[in-house]
Amino acid sequence: MSEVLKIFKIGGGIIDDTAQLSFFLSELARVGGKKIVVHGGGKGANELLTTLGMLPNMVNGRRITDAATLDVVTMFYAGKTNKQIVALLQQVGVNALGLSGADGNVIRAIKRPVGEIDYGFVGDLPEQSINTELIQLLLEGNLTPVFCAITHDGHGQLLNTNADTIASTLARALAHFYQVELHFCFEKDGVLADVNDESSVIPQITPSLYTDLKASGAIAAGMLPKLENAFAALEAGVAKVIIENALKINKPVKTILCRD
């Protein structure tokens, strides 16, 4: 059996709170074995855009990224957030190394084609977008890659890219070499059987249970796309997808998605 690789995706909420971020990173230091971190943006980039007089332009929860916005989010994600996380991980003994997709050509994206909406400088990830050789070189060198949500097109253009998509694309590509656990860390303890009861975390969901849960309407609508993506990742060879509280990664409470 190949070695376990744990990929942790963390999102906005925890990045905006320095104390929570430090706590998460110190808990991450206690997780043994090979690991990767993928981080989203947080509110800081929007605050900086606003301060600079550029109103964040969101359509259906997605950012329209013009050239000036791309400059600012690149500074914020690849500069401030990424280096802060790397420096804090170094402090707790994790040999982290921050990456955008341009670094070592590690994630080559395709600028999203202009359809009804022009999303601007936004990157989509085709199959084969991941330079698995470089990631293996780093992992085998006992480094922990830390990815921000910026990629490139290989022709000199940086691109803003969804961090969830980066995490699942990395997981799928690296599943050829490792037994990959993809951890989506957020502010709840897992997938809830009853959205009004925080203690109703479902410990394990298989595709057949998922079919039942969907039919019964038990799962919160907002959770459905995350779960669809998760089961697609499992189909593609990822060993486990785990949905858990970013502050409780070393606690038993969490939802584990796995094949039947």
Added chain:
Amino acid sequence: MSEVLKIFKIGGGIIDDTAQLSFFLSELARVGGKKIVVHGGGKGANELLTTLGMLPNMVNGRRITDAATLDVVTMFYAGKTNKQIVALLQQVGVNALGLSGADGNVIRAIKRPVGEIDYGFVGDLPEQSINTELIQLLLEGNLTPVFCAITHDGHGQLLNTNADTIASTLARALAHFYQVELHFCFEKDGVLADVNDESSVIPQITPSLYTDLKASGAIAAGMLPKLENAFAALEAGVAKVIIENALKINKPVKTILCRD
């Protein structure tokens, strides 16, 4: 004889001019063998500080870096400038990978002690500050490391650090493993015998010629600290120090500093 490693330090002027920067990087792509880029800041960081209402605070040409300034210069150097250079190098076929000193603990600095002036979050580089093992791993993987002028102290604190100092400290540390050529690229063609004559580039300066030139007062005062550092690097094992025009790195005109 060990393999040649060329370290190119580029400064503010060329970074501020996108066309010149692209030209330099395309010329760099024609330079064979192992190489490293170290880049300074440019005026962009000062413009951003000013836009954000933070007046750049310089004393004797050195920036006083308070916490808010550090945030901005980290965003600018490690985010915008570094990723722009990396993406442009990828475009011209150089497998560049951007690094701050925190990434892979590659440069661990010491916060400058508070003396008559408190420089704030500024890092000095002791001997042994360079993680040569990681740099060798990257170079042997055919990657071109691109360093910005941000380091860390290993205890979670990022530090603003002089790019010339980073370049010479890298050169000295890597001289144990490679035949290092340290290239300081700027807007003139080399060290001038007559400061009023741009064509009076001195092709080669040895320590004995340097002694003569200093005695005759021929060398511009502003060049003296650069040359002192260069000869110190040669003393410490660096094979050559080259002072050249960033736009003419593949032309023969330049000043080569080497031992007698």
